[in-house]
Amino acid sequence: MYSLPVELLDSIAQYLSCSSLASLAQTCSALCPVAHRVLYRSVSASAWSQNLCVIDTLAKKPHVARFVRSFYIAIDSLAPVFLAYYRQLAKAILNMSELTSLTLLVDSSVSWVLKEAFLDRTPSLLELEVDSIPTVFMRNSPLPYLAPTSIPQLQQFIGSSRAAELIVPGRPVSSIHLNGEGLMEDDIPLLARSTVPVIILGAVTNAPPVPFLETLHRHVPHLVYLRLMSTKDIFIAPTAEFYEQVASVLTSFTELNAFEFSGMHWDSQVKQNDGAKRVWQSAPLQIRNHPEDDLLFGSEIFLAY
Template structure:
């Protein structure tokens, strides 16, 4: 087996459980490096911090094998745990994906380590100067999820995250991060996206095609503003806490349908849980949005959203 090419050797090891990989690593010095690379390639830490974190903190040579790290923990832990995590992170220079949903703060993130291969970063940390500095050290980032930002968000290094295509997080963080970057997909999960914040999203250097937002604004007015600044949207979800008419009136439906005319490329639309159908004849240039919601949405949701699985479940 050890005479096989390295790529084929590791492909075989990918089918083994962690316990079996550990056993293979102990069989011989020839098997040890390949088994070690596969064993520590993907690390997931949940519920109780495992001893693997101590190993990663003490062994930089092993930490450099980690490609994907996910830490999802509730509650607080001893300071020693956080220090070990920070130490381990500082040596995981080959990370491709990093998820940190944990009590603590951005002080855990290294401030000088360069993550040249990191493509995905998600955390429950607020978008502060520590997070901004970390993002500036990851030039290959494509997707970012960060929490709320202060009233005056921290400045990002010029030219940082030049490949960013998807953002998830608060409205204030979105306004600070999207500007000047090729973001195509924006998911606002907290905060209030107001009409005056929309122009900041339009500062993306790419066409925003997917948008999911929460807002306190009146939906019709906000849709009109979105249509003027982000006309290329294809998939749109608006969750509004504004008092909508109950039940919605025909006039309200007509106003929303009229506002959707601002989006010539729109394929699917949801407003506070209501899915809106549309029709388009082959010879028509523009989709017609009906002024009444589906009588039985479940009958048509599959067809209407069959191409938007990533949008609804990302």
């Protein structure tokens, strides 16, 4: 068995359960790394999973932490931990030198974990979610400094617009999903400072939708998918003029294929005789599938779904 290629042993280990992998790791020094490579490839830790103790293992054993490719941790206010635990968390992430995906759902007041974990030690990171749990400290806590050389390959970011200001500029982030605080027009130029075109964007804003879309086009014109949630005049049904204005702006996004606005999928069709362009919905949809729909879809805002 010891003469088998490592790749074959890894393939066999993939079919084992977590408990079997843990047993395999204890059999001998030759099979221990094989079991650890599979067992720790994707780590998900949370209070409800009752496995937060895995952080201590990853902090104390760098040779094990190097096997982690995807890491998820969630610590909410209902299950607080000591400050020393966050220090161990920063150390554990620092040991994950081959990490490609990180979801860090912790209190934003401990954002220093991000700083300590990314001191040029996670060069392979492609996906990052951070600062997604809103707290009373979010606006007051200082943003940590990240060196320009940190996380140089990052492609996808999920989190608050506040964290995006720190992480997106100077990095090849093409997919951005913002939650929590509303994205303002003044914030958009910072997103445009990604070193590659932003092609996917999801955001919440309190700004007027049409001027906001115009600002997006000026700074991130290469969007392919756009999902926008607006809290501006949220209880007012959109008018026919609003549909026309939105359709006019969407036409200027020459690469846009899909647009959602406050839960509404904005319909579009490929332009005849020019497959590179799209014609966007410029009026409310008026088709009802059933007569009883009148009771549910009494306003134009619902007819657009």
